[in-house]
Amino acid sequence: MSRATARAHANIALIKYWGKRDTQLNLPAVSSLSLTLDRFWTETTVTWGAPADVVRVGGEAAPDGFATRALSFLDRLDPARPPVAIDTDNSFPTGAGLASSASGFAALTLAASAASGADHTTEQLSVLARQGSGSACRSLWGGFVTWRKGSLADGTDSHGSPLAPQDHWDLAMLVAVVAAGKKPIGSTVAMERTRATSPYYAEWLATSEADVDTAERAVRERNLTTLGEAMESSTFKMHATMHTARPSVNYWKPATMACIHAVEQLRSKGVEAYLTMDAGPNVKVLCNRADVEAVQSALSAHVSRVEVLLPGPAPQVTR
Ligand code: 2P0
Numbered sequence: 001m002s003r004a005t006a007r008a009h010a011n012i013a014l015i016k017y018w019g020k021r022d023t024q025l026n027l028p029a030v031s032s033l034s035l036t037l038d039r040f041w042t043e044t045t046v047t048w049g050a051p052a053d054v055v056r057v058g059g060e061a062a063p064d065g066f067a068t069r070a071l072s073f074l075d076r077l078d079p080a081r082p083p084v085a086i087d088t089d090n091s092f093p094t095g096a097g098l099a100s101s102a103s104g105f106a107a108l109t110l111a112a113s114a115a116s117g118a119d120h121t122t123e124q125l126s127v128l129a130r131q132g133s134g135s136a137c138r139s140l141w142g143g144f145v146t147w148r149k150g151s152l153a154d155g156t157d158s159h160g161s162p163l164a165p166q167d168h169w170d171l172a173m174l175v176a177v178v179a180a181g182k183k184p185i186g187s188t189v190a191m192e193r194t195r196a197t198s199p200y201y202a203e204w205l206a207t208s209e210a211d212v213d214t215a216e217r218a219v220r221e222r223n224l225t226t227l228g229e230a231m232e233s234s235t236f237k238m239h240a241t242m243h244t245a246r247p248s249v250n251y252w253k254p255a256t257m258a259c260i261h262a263v264e265q266l267r268s269k270g271v272e273a274y275l276t277m278d279a280g281p282n283v284k285v286l287c288n289r290a291d292v293e294a295v296q297s298a299l300s301a302h303v304s305r306v307e308v309l310l311p312g313p314a315p316q317v318t319r
Helices: 064-077 100-116 122-132 134-140 187-197 201-221 224-243 254-268 289-300
Strands: 002-015 020-022 032-048 054-057 084-090 144-147 160-164 171-176 273-276 283-288 306-309
Touching: 002 100, 002 134, 002 201, 002 224, 002 273, 020 187, 032 100, 032 134, 032 171, 032 201, 032 306, 054 064, 064 084, 064 100, 064 122, 084 100, 100 122, 100 134, 122 134, 134 144, 134 160, 144 201, 160 201, 171 289, 187 224, 201 224, 224 273, 224 283, 254 273, 254 283, 254 289, 273 289, 283 289, 289 306
Parallel strands: 054 084
Antiparallel strands: 002 032, 032 084, 032 144, 144 160, 171 283, 171 306, 273 283
16 A cells, blocks of 8 residues: 655636547647646545545545546556545635636646656656646646647647746736636536537637747746736637537626626726636636735625635645
């Protein structure tokens, strides 16, 4: 029996992953670019060689769907694996568009790899984590990360790559928590419906790579205006493809729209703030660290909870 614990941080895509070219391997139809966050993380302990398979979340038996997904992921990592115990916990709410599957599968991959004694490179870990949840492949690094979609059928060239480290740029990301409950439709299903039915999906594919190129340059040059404009364009295009799917997928609530308008108003007053949204109603706002108070106060008029996050570190095996 051997045991390892890993902590991995959530990431939020500034340029979005939405749509797959292979649903088995989670191979994306587009490249994406993310920021890893400091206070949102998952910590997971894997015991390799337990009496029987068991999965616990926060010390309680995990829901069936959650346990099956985690265990079948480990079957894929090692088809000859022994029984395992997985103990996992999040520092933030799950299933609400706050990227819990990203930190979750990154932590599980790292802990399982260490517990099993495998000797994976970070790139290999990213390829593995991607197969658990696409966005997890970006949580293998801190700071800014690019995930190039790759072209190989086996997905070995579809993984994250570090773009700029945690301390590269004094930015903050604020999360206006519009709702923290489970979302009505999961992103895997929503993404696939969008690909299959939205008439705007082809345009989404046609313009996404240029957004990643622009954002990469903007991060390197620390140009918030250019990054923010590319970021908002990416999120509104992604949501437009969802809204035009059949049946339509719409995660927005009235407070989502209020926060969107609040960000526009901040900009009209000269505060450089830009928003992004994921498969959920929450609004995430990127700004200079010096503007955190102004942004927090504007968002607090519309939601009862605003989380302030900073660029986060790479995952680690902690024990
Ligand atoms: C992203 N999202 O780039 C995009 C933007 C949500 C909106 O990746 O099916 O849990 O496991 O690969 O990674 C959320 O989807 O989906 C996501 P799967 P995942 O962060």
